Amino acid sequence: MHTSSVSAGRPKVSVVIPVYNTEAYLPACIDSLLGQTLADCEFIFVNDGSRDGCAEVLERYRVRDQRISVIHQANSGVSAARNAGLAAARGEFVGFVDADDWAAPELFGTLYAAAADCDIVYSGYMRSAGGQMAVIHGPFLTGVRMDHAYLREWVLPVFVESDSCNSVCNKLYRKEIIDANGLSFPQSVALGEDGLFNMRFLCYARGGICLDYAGYYYRETEGSATRRAESVDYFARSLEVYQSRLPDEVTAALDKEKLEPLKLNKFVRSAISIIHSYYSASTPFSFSQKYRYVRALLGQWLLREALERYKQLNEDRMGRYERVLIRLMLLRSPLGLYCVTAYSNARNKG
Incomplete structure (x- = not known):
């Protein structure tokens, strides 16, 4: 240096x-x-x-x-x-x-x-x-x-x-x-x-x-997001973040009852964002590759456990679209999620 x-x-x-x-x-x-x-x-x-x-x-x-x-x-x-x-x-x-x-x-x-x-x-x-x-x-x-x-x-x-x-x-x-x-x-x-x-x-x-x-x-440089999707498993990373301990100062500042729901919300919302990203038209994978990735993601037991808890904690705050997504994730329906996210993306572009 x-x-x-x-x-x-x-x-x-x-x-x-x-x-x-x-x-x-x-x-x-x-x-x-x-x-x-x-x-x-x-x-x-x-x-x-x-x-x-x-x-x-x-x-x-x-x-x-x-x-x-x-x-x-x-x-x-x-x-x-x-x-x-x-x-x-x-x-x-x-x-x-x-x-x-x-x-x-x-x-x-x-x-x-x-x-x-x-x-x-x-x-x-x-x-x-x-x-x-x-x-x-x-x-x-x-x-x-x-x-x-x-x-x-x-x-x-x-x-x-x-x-x-x-x-x-x-x-x-x-x-x-x-x-x-x-x-x-x-x-x-x-x-x-x-x-x-x-x-x-x-x-x-x-x-x-x-x-x-x-x-x-x-x-946001052209194509950077799609290139990252090819080389980085974002769900594996978000799972690692969810399971990792936060810095000591943070755990001391926020009691466990407040901290755990915050981490849970972040994990589930990250999973939803990742599904949206993989199913977007710009992601450079075939449909079968996207389908297999999302199916594997939905099979993670920690996510399924988190989804049940998330649904309980946020029942009164979820909008219709989020409710549908959570339901389809709990049903382990990659195809249903593809259809719903494609419809959402088309509406947002329109």
Whole structure:
């Protein structure tokens, strides 16, 4: 590993950017960061063993702007790359950007301005897919400071129950909290490392705020979701998450009676999402492959046990469509699920 460093003095924000084989998008990402209205930033790029021209792009930019530092390391995964960036970060706050995304000029200035008496700042983000942009917001109060008790009681459970707010790329974190509590990204988990980092941080944060603002642009690269479906068994990963123990801070903050239903809801809803994904027209499998995968998924005894419990816990809150899905899953009907999800997808496209 070798590093090129920025000049001395503590910046307001350190931005950590893991980089792996994103040469086509990297210049746009770097340009968006160098154009930030908050000039007092450092940008720490961690080249995680890229096999394309990322290293050359990074070094070319590094010599042009002293705020850029570059860490080159052997390929170790996104968590290890972010941890290397965290270890090098000197800022009052830390933010994260993925190398195929980009930031509005005012992003870090807006987040930093809101962070005066907060340890964590949330914002929405813009999602780009198929040429369309959509604003994505989390289910939190906006514009109101949330104290430590509120963060633990109301915000933390959202991260336990759902992956929807996991990303670290639309947030700002006070570095002092990270350092004082030895927080890092877990390198031994297959899924949800962002969520685990957020959960642990929330257990220590003294205050936070969610902004009615979206200045982070997430790029869904063409075909990436379908390529991942070929190489990653997402149900096996969600099953692993369901069976794994949450960090000690989280289990201490939430009693077991509250924690178990949250994990259960996440597991069942992940299974539903995976079935939708596999049965989508863009997934590169034959119908027989999709059918066999979903049939095997429905045969998992832990899922069947979870479905029964989920039905009991959420009977009064489920809509008609969800009721049908749960019933078909309990009946182990891959064909029925295919028909229902195809109808739903056709309606949503229409």
